Amino acid sequence: MTLLAIQGVTKRFGAALALDALSLSIGEGEFFALLGGSGSGKSTLLRIIAGFERPDAGHVILQGRDITRLPPPERSVTMMFQSYALFPHMNVADNIAYGLRRAGEPDIANRVGDLIGLLRLEGLEARRPNQLSGGQQQRVALARALARRPPLVLLDEPLAALDSGLRERTGLELRALQRRLGTSFVLVTHDQAEALSLADRVAVLHQGRITQVAPPRELYERPATREVAHFLGAANILEPAGLNLRAECDAPAYALRPERIRLAAQLPEVNGVAAQVAEIAFRGGDALILARAGGRMLRVVLPGGTPLPDHGAHVFLEWDAAALVPLSA
Amino acid sequence: MIRAAAWTSLLLLVAAPLVIVVGMGFGTTASGVPPVVPPIGAAGWQGSLEAWALLVADTYYLDAMLRSLRLAAITATLCLVLGFGMALGIAGARRPALWLALVLLPFWSGFVLRLAAWVGLLRDGGWINATLMQLGFISEPLQMLYSEGAMLLGMVHGYLPFAVLPLTATLVKRDLRLEEAAADLGAGRIAVFFTVTLPLAAPATAAAFLLVFIPAAGEVVVPEVLGAPDSVLIGRAIWGEFFQTRDWPAAAALSTALLALLLLPIALYQRLSVAR
């Protein structure tokens, strides 16, 4: 069941084209991610869904209803802002109740109580936002967005402000919450790990267009274009010229994931090169090696525990034919 | 809609009066109430240049203008020097709000009453002279009142909060790390002040100076109460032309001249306030 349909949405800011006839559909109960770098248009798309920007062309259809021209207060989409945007002059309970009060809903106190329990905010009801930690503020912002049971919640870079330890835990909590509630979440991020670990499907945006929409695994292992491959896991892009490549099918270029490259004892006949180690970075769980082969620099990730070559050493690298992912461009 | 209402309040209470005062310089005196014939009447233009002629007839008004500007500049400078130091002190205090309250509270005793207090302090039989004579430091009262010095004292006393407030607002927001960095690089306290603190606060300082200078140029009450009776300042001249001589066009012409003189400082102030 399609919950949200974006049809041919175009948006310009002056001479700059932010979104180029973009189309997308998001299902009910889906955790969807919009992944892209800065300037990709992901934030603009989010704001158009929320109603803070109007597209120059195209439609936004929510639950079968065209909401393109509706102002934000009348859309049943809510947003969790990157800066949380908690009202500083209200306490936690009043912040959460804000949307409920605007709608004139009965029995606000109970609903607020439910949300406080759901997001583990017990005991914090009377506190002001500036008396809360970053993680607590985020949970309040989320509770506030969920208060009126919207079919769709937008999350703007939710994990960006958290430190790395909290990030993983919060991400998993978000996913668990989404599954439990059945609300559709649309997440906007530039962090590929965030998108891949949380979403059911990911759309990669580049210069206002959607490059690829797929579930995380497929996106990672079968990137459609150079940009997607490079964006997700900084793959090596290999062209057949100058290299002895045998892949499962022919393509103008191939993506080769750094973790699919191994050290070899000797130079293999196909799918291998001789290289010199330029940089080694031990990263705890694995090690990143930059090796120069011919005119190009290859990124190699070796699992932790593998004996590492010395800086400047000459090595042989090999990979399987199946590791070469054909790219369309 | 809000903008229309805002424009209305500005046009009625600020723009129209200013236009009228400039125009009234072209009016003629008359007997009756009001004692003026406006330059534009039912029959069209009926203005005259007699008020303007009066202005340039001799150097009397020019002297008044220059004297006023000089005294305003001195007042503003004193307010700035003292005010900057005070603002630095407030910004660095543990309880800035308390000190601010102490600076602002005297405001509430009433402007005229405070001037009366200065009179009581400075006059021949006043507190200072009486105390000094009792302590035997002097045998005759010091002539302090009705002088330029007394007037400056009163002006600084009245305008000081106008300098302290905006300066405090700016200095409180300043990045102390820049001063720390300068000290770290070898600058002593005085060097830090002159090379970091002061230049960074320059726009606010200039604005504070002008905030005192411009209105002080037209000050009436303080010179009247504390100043020398024969020291004519432009504010008193306008007041006198209006209330005593009842020559409205002359008062209007003088006001226009004062405005013209202050146009540059006013424009400068607007520029500085927007930049902040």
Place this chain on the structure above:
Amino acid sequence: MKRAFLTLGVLFLWVPIALMAVYAFSASRVPFEWGGFSLRWFVALSRNERLLEAAWLSLRIGAAAATFATVLGLGLGWVLARHGRFAGRSLFGALAGAPLVLPEVVMGLSLLLLFVGLQTLTGWPAQRGAITVWLAHSGLGMAYVAVLVQARLSALDPVLEEAAADLGAHRFTIFRTITLPLIRPSLIGGWLLAFTLSLDDVVLASFVSGPGATTLPVYLFSQLRLGMTPEANALAVVMLASAGLLGLLGWRLSR
């Protein structure tokens, strides 16, 4: 060093006040001469009908002018902070800031001429008095309020209003529930500032007032030429004490 400046400055500001306060309790008829402790001047103050009348008028005009100035200043500050570029913005900004810097004589004279002109053209105001003083003081105060409101509004994160809209609030509700509470300090500060300016003004009131509407500062100014009585000291003490109490009250309430 900074502390020295501050202490010196505060002392300078307070010396005449402190002296007034002390000698308000002096029995001597000669101002600033100690004649033993007495409350006679406070008693005399309470009996000075003309002064009390002027004080009462000033308080009423002050409150009315401060309120009107706050409303007008809110509008001015709002336009300056929120309306971006529009035709005539520089002029708008210049006019909004003019009362802050204009010499009061010029402002007083120009407003009087405005009222006289209005009277000639429309018959109103038939008699200058409290209303014209109220208008003049509002015109002065609104510039101060505008500065405070503009500063506070500009510093307000627009994302808060977006969040409110996202949660279902329309424009006026956003203003009422989010914007207004957050700019309240600047409105209160502006009101107090406009009130103080009105209470202290001699020049504007002298120009635009009329018979029967003598404000306190104008009354005191005229008395000053004739020679101040020690009642003035008592008045100063009363005003300071009330200001101090109000300030304390306000501070307590804002916590």
